[in-house]
Amino acid sequence: MRLIKVTIKGYRSFKAETSIYLDDRITVLLGANDHGKTNFLSALEHLNPEKPFDGERDLNWDEDAYPDQFPIIKYTLKPDDDEKEAISGALTNKERVGHADAQLDTLYERQAEIEAEIQELEAALKEKESSEGNSAEQQEVQESDQTQQHEGDQQTSASETEASKLLKAKEAELSPVEEVIDNWQRAREVVSRIEGNEVSQETVAAAAATLKRRLAQSDVDLKKANEGKSAASKSLEKAKGSDDAANISQAERTLKQASDNVSRILSENAMLRRAQLRLEKHLEIAKSKSDKAYLNIIDQLTSISPKCPDTVEVVRKGVGGDLELLRGADTEPLPGFVARLLPKVQIFSSVDMT
Structure with missing residues (x-):
């Protein structure tokens, strides 16, 4: 992306908000000494994600009471057509998954209530x-109150019947909620695995094939990890036989690392297997058109298709603050798909060639 505008406030000598536009090819800064030319160039460097503001050097002296609010620099960037397409696809994926997560949160709450x-x-x-x-037991002792007890039993029986009916009704209410949760989980899995806007049989099948390859590799990794754990366990037994405390401690650490590795791969393997099953189920339903409720959810998610704006704005605010994506009046953590497209800023000092 190309940087086209920088807006600075509370940074070094820039107390008031100042906007500077950058030309497509060359931008020339003209001014007397100590009027902020070098400070402006330094401000550009903070577009690099790893370059936060320093309180001692970067905060304007009139704003030193507000280090959480200043300095503030907003960068306006213009993506090219390919970058716009990439950002649109990433935004689409992000918003579709976010919408699915919001629906699932509501459903999980209802499930928990029931x-x-x-x-x-x-x-x-x-x-x-x-x-x-x-x-x-009391009835056997109090035979004289038999009639009164009989009436009490009838009331208890009626109350129990009512509670049983309510219990069955709640159990019946839970079942469709669980079905909807299953549909939304599957739909979320599908849209999270698709790169770009189109959710078709071809794109889902390609995602399923990728998952299958990853799962095959995960199975290989799991086998090696289990072998490593077995070897570490044998080494520990051997170390215990030597009665060397240092060797035993080292062998215990090695076994723990091997066990943690197995657990990590098992978790990843289960996640991949679950994802593959969901994608395969989606392909089956999409082909047969057998589950209208699920397909309606897919239609709802695929209707979410935000476009990349003509310009992208990122902002850094406060001493030590991170770069954030500015969307309207709101900010959010800088997504990786935007961070990867940011230009790298490097300032070169002039060299005296005489």
Whole structure:
């Protein structure tokens, strides 16, 4: 991307907000000494993600009481057509996944509420069963109150029946929520694996093939990791036989590292296997058109297709602050797909050739 504008405030000698536009080819700075030419060039360097503001050097002396707000520099950049396409695809993926996550959060909350209600009803029924047992023992002792006890039993039975009905209703309510969660999880997996805007049989099949290759490699890695863990376990047993504390400690650390490696690969393997199954299920449904509810979710997600704006704005604010993406009036952490496209800024001092 090409830098076309820089807006500076509270940075070194730039107290008031100052905007400087950069030419397509050459920009010349003219001014007397100590009027901010070097400070402007230094401001450009903070476009590099690894170059935060320094409180001692970069904060304007009139703003030293506000190091969390100043300095502030906004960079306006213009992507070319290929970069726009790449940013649009990444934004689409990000927003689709974000929308799916928001839907899933709501569904998870509803699932938790229903499960809590079910647990309360089950506990109430168990308590009633327990109290019924106590009532039966009391009835044997208090034969004279048989009629009154009979009426109480009828009330208890009616109450238990009502609780049982409510429990069955809640269990029936939970089932469709779990089905919707499963659909949204599968849809999220699909859109998260697609590069670009199009979610077609071809793009999903390509993503599934990539997952299959990664899973095959993960299986190989898991086999090697288990072999390494087995070797580390044998080394530990051998070290224990030597009764050397240093060797034992080293062997224990090696075994722990090997065990952690196996656990990590197992977790990754399970994630890849789950993702592959979801993509394969999507292909099956998309081909047969058998699950309208799921396909409606896919349609809802694919309708989200933001376009890259003509200019991209990133901002760095406050001493030690990171670069952030500016979208309207809001900022968000700088996405990797934008960071990769930022120009690298390097300042060269003039060299005296005489």
